[in-house]
Amino acid sequence: MSHRGARILRLDALARVEGEGAVHLTISDGQVTDTRLRIYEPPRFFEAFLVGRGHTEPPDITARICGICPVAYQMTACQAIEAACGVTVDGQLAELRRLLYYGEWIESQSLHIHLLHAPDFHGHHSAVELACEQREPVERGLRIKQAGNAVMELLGGRAIHPVNVRLGGFYRVPARGELAPLAEQLRRVRDDALETVRWVAGFDFPDAQLDCELLAMQESGRYAIDSGTPTALSLPDGTAPSRSAAEHRFPVAEFERHVVEEHVPYSTALRSSLDGRRHLTGSLARYAISGRWLHPTAAEAARAAGLGDPAAGEACRNPFRSIIVRAVEVVHAVEEALRIIDAYEPPPRPHVEVPPRAAEGCAATEAPRGLLYHRYAIDADGNLTLARIVPPTAQNQGAIEEDLRRLVQSRLDRPGDSPTDEELAVLCERAVRNHDPCISCSTHFLDLTVDRR
Amino acid sequence: MNDDRIPTLAVWKFASCDGCQLTLLDCEDELLGLAERVRISHFLEMSGAEGSGEGEAATLAGVGPYDLSLVEGSVTTAEDAQRIRRIRQISRRLVTIGACATAGGVQALRNFADVAQFRAAVYAHPEYIATLATSTPISAHVPVDFELRGCPIDRRQLLEVITAYLAERKPNISAHSVCFECKVRGTTCITVAHGTPCLGPVTHAGCGAICPAYDRGCYGCFGPSNSLNLESMVRQLKHDGMNDQDVMRVFRTFNAASPEYAALPTLTGQDAAAEEEAR
Numbered sequence: 001m002s003h004r005g006a007r008i009l010r011l012d013a014l015a016r017v018e019g020e021g022a023v024h025l026t027i028s029d030g031q032v033t034d035t036r037l038r039i040y041e042p043p044r045f046f047e048a049f050l051v052g053r054g055h056t057e058p059p060d061i062t063a064r065i066c067g068i069c070p071v072a073y074q075m076t077a078c079q080a081i082e083a084a085c086g087v088t089v090d091g092q093l094a095e096l097r098r099l100l101y102y103g104e105w106i107e108s109q110s111l112h113i114h115l116l117h118a119p120d121f122h123g124h125h126s127a128v129e130l131a132c133e134q135r136e137p138v139e140r141g142l143r144i145k146q147a148g149n150a151v152m153e154l155l156g157g158r159a160i161h162p163v164n165v166r167l168g169g170f171y172r173v174p175a176r177g178e179l180a181p182l183a184e185q186l187r188r189v190r191d192d193a194l195e196t197v198r199w200v201a202g203f204d205f206p207d208a209q210l211d212c213e214l215l216a217m218q219e220s221g222r223y224a225i226d227s228g229t230p231t232a233l234s235l236p237d238g239t240a241p242s243r244s245a246a247e248h249r250f251p252v253a254e255f256e257r258h259v260v261e262e263h264v265p266y267s268t269a270l271r272s273s274l275d276g277r278r279h280l281t282g283s284l285a286r287y288a289i290s291g292r293w294l295h296p297t298a299a300e301a302a303r304a305a306g307l308g309d310p311a312a313g314e315a316c317r318n319p320f321r322s323i324i325v326r327a328v329e330v331v332h333a334v335e336e337a338l339r340i341i342d343a344y345e346p347p348p349r350p351h352v353e354v355p356p357r358a359a360e361g362c363a364a365t366e367a368p369r370g371l372l373y374h375r376y377a378i379d380a381d382g383n384l385t386l387a388r389i390v391p392p393t394a395q396n397q398g399a400i401e402e403d404l405r406r407l408v409q410s411r412l413d414r415p416g417d418s419p420t421d422e423e424l425a426v427l428c429e430r431a432v433r434n435h436d437p438c439i440s441c442s443t444h445f446l447d448l449t450v451d452r453r
Numbered sequence: 454m455n456d457d458r459i460p461t462l463a464v465w466k467f468a469s470c471d472g473c474q475l476t477l478l479d480c481e482d483e484l485l486g487l488a489e490r491v492r493i494s495h496f497l498e499m500s501g502a503e504g505s506g507e508g509e510a511a512t513l514a515g516v517g518p519y520d521l522s523l524v525e526g527s528v529t530t531a532e533d534a535q536r537i538r539r540i541r542q543i544s545r546r547l548v549t550i551g552a553c554a555t556a557g558g559v560q561a562l563r564n565f566a567d568v569a570q571f572r573a574a575v576y577a578h579p580e581y582i583a584t585l586a587t588s589t590p591i592s593a594h595v596p597v598d599f600e601l602r603g604c605p606i607d608r609r610q611l612l613e614v615i616t617a618y619l620a621e622r623k624p625n626i627s628a629h630s631v632c633f634e635c636k637v638r639g640t641t642c643i644t645v646a647h648g649t650p651c652l653g654p655v656t657h658a659g660c661g662a663i664c665p666a667y668d669r670g671c672y673g674c675f676g677p678s679n680s681l682n683l684e685s686m687v688r689q690l691k692h693d694g695m696n697d698q699d700v701m702r703v704f705r706t707f708n709a710a711s712p713e714y715a716a717l718p719t720l721t722g723q724d725a726a727a728e729e730e731a732r
């Protein structure tokens with residue numbers, strides 16, 4: 001090895017992620033002995049100051065945890081509190097909520113695909129640089145992203161921290177005619193979304209294999225977004241698992257018994273594990289667990305893009321290829337949004353009442369970055385006595401660290417020149433971005449330290 | 454290194470949700486055009502490079518100098534209090550974007566509580582967490598050229614601020630209340646027509662009066678307007694059905710630490726209640 005002895009390298013910024021964090025690698029005699037994804041974004045104490053607030057407030061307040069996925073927070077908070085109060089929101093109100101959520105999926109996944117992730121595959125620092133070379137794909141991505149924002153602006157009032165969401169439904173629901181221009185815009189970006197799948201499928205993908213459990217919501221018949229049961233899938237290395245043996249489910253009420261958080265000294269996020277093993281949530285997990293229920297157009301695009309047949313339950317195990325899965329999810333979200341708009345009839349009331357009662361309730365939904373869990377306890381006067389929030393990136397931290405270790409180790413094991421610190425830094429940044437971490441959520445910014453002994 | 458004729462822009466993050474800087478990436482129609490007229494020199498959410506693609510890695514502290522720095526987020530750690538001073542030194546103009554940078558944000562709710570308790574409520578090992586007892590706006594640490602309001606900021610206002618500073622003029626942004634925007638939008642007053650409690654009369658304009666157009670009372674996410682009669686507002690809110698606790702909660706959220714709201718505990722009788730309890 002050319003790098004014998006103690007050696008520290010600092011790469012002061014991993015960019016194109018949401019939030020601030022750092023990577024610390026220890027390499028000793030050619031072996032990666034420790035990998036840490038440090039999340040040092042300052043804590044904001046949401047779970048503490050929610051206590052004592054009103055039971056109607058979490059949808060607006062928790063939205064402010066993340067400007068990239070506020071709808072995910074609003075939807076999960078609403079469902080958890082409605083569960084506590086014994087209220088079910090169904091029919092057209094539930095469909096409108098899903099439409100709003102698909103808007104966020106379209107916006108957030110397109111943001112990651114085009115502005116954050118794609119530059120990696122072309123050796124560029126940013127989408128603006130990428131656009132100098134390939135303007136059309138970037139403009140296409142911005143059009144899709146804009147359509148997602150249009151859904152949120154119409155239904156939510158605005159794209160970031162929508163104002164129209166409340167317990168039980170909405171403050172105001174749209175008339176059928178208001179949705180017509182939205183449907184027109186979504187139909188125009190349907191081809192853009194399919195073209196994006198073809199574009200990203202043509203990128204060069206390094207070899208890599210995940211080694212972790214996958215966790216996503218599952219509901220028979222639906223590519224779950226706002227409903228279902230937490231479902232874990234084991235991914236034995238490289239071999240196709242027997243589905244029934246590899247899948248296990250647990251009620252959302254038992255979530256905290258299975259997904260256990262621990263506080264590690266180098267991070268302001270709480271890192272969690274699933275029944276003692278590292279796990280991954282997000283697009284790759286959803287695709288493996290719910291792929292057979294993708295919209296037929298999205299499933300066909302996945303097959304054509306070389307992801308295998310989602311109807312047969314095929315999983316994608318290469319984290320670099322997650323960009324294709326996100327593009328497929330955008331196609332699905334556009335199709336589903338159009339389906340909801342076509343069948344829409346305004347509900348009789350914009351919301352159902354959610355009177356408080358002394359109780360506890362929890363819920364989990366699929367934020368663009370993965371499974372998001374909320375639990376609240378309420379007293380008889382409607383004051384919150386407890387708030388617990390488990391965001392996707394905190395769950396993914398262990399899996400991302402293992403992914404980093406495997407990628408760096410396989411580069412170190414390759415015969416020939418040993419990698420420079422710069423090469424390792426690029427590899428680490430890419431490994432982290434593959435999982436679209438939202439560090440603001442988990443309490444952003446990566447800074448790489450390589451410690452070579 | 455910089456071409457003198459192309460102004461440089463930097464975007465910075467402190468304690469925040471990323472929503473205000475995302476607003477820049479949400480300018481889908483303008484983003485690529487803007488990047489041709491402005492050198493986006495430092496924007497970690499968009500690029501790992503300092504400058505425009507020369508390949509130098511961006512750092513948390515930046516290199517500078519920058520013609521315009523946009524700052525998102527509030528100061529909650531000792532390191533961040535240092536970092537904002539350096540950013541001020543390397544920025545010709547510094548504009549705060551959003552309620553966190555302008556008023557401390559929702560995380561300023563800690564200013565009214567015991568942070569040690571907060572830390573213990575969220576983290577199993579509170580000793581691992583370094584944080585200040587307060588969340589403070591950027592203006593508490595360095596001089597600020599302009600404060601853009603909102604939780605989150607408005608996209609059109611952001612473009613106006615960037616355009617104005619790069620053209621060396623003052624931004625054309627009104628400091629009147631949301632009520633003016635309802636009139637412009639043609640929204641019937643929901644307080645007058647339906648008795649809905651609404652913070653519009655005391656809240657800074659800029660959002661375009663979204664909430665009333667969605668049958669919801671304004672909840673004050675743009676913070677206090679330039680001239681406000683809080684006493685009269687509290688009276689009206691109570692008349693429209695809010696109790697003292699509701700009033701405290703609605704003001705004490707996204708712009709909780711705004712000095713304009715300091716009289717609220719007195720106006721809602723919370724001071725008297727606290728004194729009673731102390732006795």
